Amino acid sequence: MSSLDQDQRLHPGCRNKTTVSSDSSDAHELAKQPLQGLKLAxxxxxxEAQHRGRLKCSKCGGSRMFFCYTCCALVGVSLQEIPSLKLPVKIDIIKHPNETDGKSTAIHAKILAPGDVTIYTYPCIPEYEKDKVVLVFPGPGAVSVQHMMQRLHDRSSSRSHDSSDEPCVKRRKSEEVQGPTENLESGSPDEAKSSESRVYPLQKVVFIDSTWNQTNKISTDERLQDLLQVELQMRKTCFWRRQKGKPDTYLATIEAIYYFLKDFHENCLAQEYSGEYDNLLFFYSYLHTVINKAKTSAGKC
Incomplete structure (x- = not known):
């Protein structure tokens, strides 16, 4: 278990409280080193890239460090030098147009898991199948990751029942499913089928990337209204850009994606978590260390 998770569980029956360790010294040490224990590249x-300094992005010419948040391209490092992740479910990030690119952590997910993460700028939102997509956002009707799959299955079953009275269109023989085919990369047909059954009917997970004062405009958009909302267990953010007047349980986008996938791995895939998605915090953890060292040197923390 990552030290990010320790003493950050939701207090039973209360959304706005977190349990606190009885050992104040342990809690103090955790506060000083919240990202220790991760399995990172x-x-x-x-x-080395930091030592070389900022470089110009080859696409836009902007002065950047590590990556260009405008072009979603690496700067000063190559793809072979950073970790690349394959996620168990596709992720869409809806970014508020007023969210400052350089302050957003959504770009971390896109660079580290390019095949599974797509970023849209609001008001651009794709059309979603309501019983196959979830929105990670707190709200009165939000469910936990643990209960998410059952709720999706209930929705899917309800939809199937509603359409059961409609006459079936007989397909031509060439259109019929020919049976399972073997996936050479994911093991035997039975293993692939078992894996798919654990995540069905979930196809995609949507996150909102904005300040908390801006989220309402996106979360209330009619195109997202019918999506099942999922609320993460209370966690404490490590973000160095804390939003004034907001509690420390308001997570940065990359933190929210990481915690969702960790909970999904344990509760939906029913597998012990062994750091499979820790590298989503590859850039985040490094920047956290660098920035906090600078603050300490400047006597600000």
């Missing part, structure tokens, strides 16, 4: 490449 070496940060040596980032240390």
């Amino acid at each position: 070496s940060h040596a490449v980032l240390e």
Whole structure:
């Protein structure tokens, strides 16, 4: 278990409280080093890039460090030098147009898991199948990740029942499913089928990338209204850009994606978590260390 998770569970029956360790010294140490214990790729490449300094993005010419948040491209490091993740479910990030690109952590997810993460700028929102997509956002009707799959199955079953009275269109023989085919990358047909059954009918997970004062405009958009809302267990953010007047349980986008996938791995895939998605915090953890060292040197923390 990552130290990010320790002492950050939701207090039973209360959304706005978190349990606190009885050992104040442990809690103090956790506060000082909240990102310890993660299974991360070496940060040596980032240390070297930082030593070289900011470089111009080859696409837009902007002065950047590590990556260009405008072009979603690496700067000063290569793809072979950073970790690449394959996620168990596709992720869409809806970014508020007023969200400052350089302050957003959504770009981390896109660079580290490019095949599974798509970023849209509001008001651009794709059409979603309501019983196959969830929105990670707190609200009165939000459910936990643990109960998410059952609710989706209930929705899917209800939809199937509603359409059961409609006459079936007989398909031509060439259109019929020919049976399971073997996936060479994911094991035997039975293993692939078992894996798919654990995540069905979930196809995509949507996150909102904006300040908390801006989220209402996106979360209330009619195109997202019918999506099942999922609320993460209370966690404490490590973000260095804390939003004034907001509690420390308001997470940065990359933190929310990481915690969702960790909970999904344990509760939906029913597998023990062994750091499979820790590298989503590859850039985040390094920047956290660098920024907090700078603050300490400046006597600000």
